[in-house]
Amino acid sequence: MIVRNRFTFHCWLCVIASMILGAICSLATGEEPAATGFSYSLLKGDTFDGWIVTGCQAEVKEGVIRATSGEGMIRTENEYGDFILELEWRPLKESDFDSGIFFRAALPPEGKPWPQKYQVNLKQNDEGNVGPLKEARSKGLIKPGEWNQMQLTVIGDKASLQLNGKDAWTASGVERPRGYIAIQVEATLGGPFEFRQLKITELGAKSLITDDKLTGFTGVGGEKEACWSLEEGMIVCSGKKGPWLRYDQPVQDFNLRFDYQLLQGGNSGIYVRVPEDGNHHGKGAGVEIQLLDDTSEKYKQLKEYQYTGSIYAILAAKNRLDKPAPAWNTMEIDCRANRYRITHNGVVVLETDDTQTPELAERRVEGYLGLQNHTSKIWFRNLRLGPSLPELPAAK
Numbered sequence: 001m002i003v004r005n006r007f008t009f010h011c012w013l014c015v016i017a018s019m020i021l022g023a024i025c026s027l028a029t030g031e032e033p034a035a036t037g038f039s040y041s042l043l044k045g046d047t048f049d050g051w052i053v054t055g056c057q058a059e060v061k062e063g064v065i066r067a068t069s070g071e072g073m074i075r076t077e078n079e080y081g082d083f084i085l086e087l088e089w090r091p092l093k094e095s096d097f098d099s100g101i102f103f104r105a106a107l108p109p110e111g112k113p114w115p116q117k118y119q120v121n122l123k124q125n126d127e128g129n130v131g132p133l134k135e136a137r138s139k140g141l142i143k144p145g146e147w148n149q150m151q152l153t154v155i156g157d158k159a160s161l162q163l164n165g166k167d168a169w170t171a172s173g174v175e176r177p178r179g180y181i182a183i184q185v186e187a188t189l190g191g192p193f194e195f196r197q198l199k200i201t202e203l204g205a206k207s208l209i210t211d212d213k214l215t216g217f218t219g220v221g222g223e224k225e226a227c228w229s230l231e232e233g234m235i236v237c238s239g240k241k242g243p244w245l246r247y248d249q250p251v252q253d254f255n256l257r258f259d260y261q262l263l264q265g266g267n268s269g270i271y272v273r274v275p276e277d278g279n280h281h282g283k284g285a286g287v288e289i290q291l292l293d294d295t296s297e298k299y300k301q302l303k304e305y306q307y308t309g310s311i312y313a314i315l316a317a318k319n320r321l322d323k324p325a326p327a328w329n330t331m332e333i334d335c336r337a338n339r340y341r342i343t344h345n346g347v348v349v350l351e352t353d354d355t356q357t358p359e360l361a362e363r364r365v366e367g368y369l370g371l372q373n374h375t376s377k378i379w380f381r382n383l384r385l386g387p388s389l390p391e392l393p394a395a396k
Contacts, residue, residue: 038205038384042198049328050077052346055113056185065195067185071113075182077330077346078257081390082203085152085181089122089195098123098190103154104179114184118174120152128161128168135171155203177390205386208247209233219243220278227373239377244278247369253336253388261379264325265296268378269312270333271370278370283362288312289333289342294322309342309349315357317342317349336388337365
């Protein structure tokens, strides 16, 4: 089984490398890169689900973000490495308007409203330019007073921009390998702005959902149809007694992201690198990352490692950031060898390896991913699998 797992994993790496290499070649030649990867809207209805708003006031209505006042930003909960970002924007002020789109951004320095870089400027007469990147300059591609469209492609240390369907620039020198996407709000002087049609394609990532029949998943302990289904692109566990759901392609190092929704008192989990039978207890097993309605009264007396984001029965998450059911929550599970990094609703709640948590040295570093059936109804959406996150450079 180990030989087959490694062969499968190496084939998957080859596919990812080919996808990214093709996009890099397109950047170098000036051709528009093919949108290969996992594409999805960054807006989920008229909500800021998946976003964090700081220092400003904003609303979403009929698919349009309107940033109205304050000095702050609207940033994604997730960080992104290589991607294609598409959006439309327009200022609501006739002149002297100012805003921007941050990419691969760190969190702002203490006491500051915005990160230091990188920002695609939306300031009047400076639209599309990126200060720290000397090659990132253009003029004459903006339609004053109208909706404008941008497509930003970032791969490795290179970035390119299209404005209203025309090439604006290609530049190199992007130092951070990953970071947040954020809308700068500078409304006090720069006025209100509107944004719509926000879509991202994560290069090198893929959806776990390939059709409307749960192809690629196996029910372990029974037929998957007994309690699992696809509804409007979401994987749903009915809460009836039945099997857990195993993703058929084994993994080693990986990054898994998804949104989930539990009902009040709900309980579930994600199996990580488990054997075919799903064992996640003891030597030679995989692990379970807990999903729980943490705020439910019935769970007040649990052990710390039983709350959301914990490696079950091994290590507790350091924060409880669960949005009370039935709100949507986001989670990212990043694994490289025996290192685990769990991000819950945009905050890293657990980061450890086998030097800090010795029990992890006895757990598998390859195996299957799975969705637990704990007889609770749960919805999963935007399930996407990609390579383990690149390490960030040490702070200077």
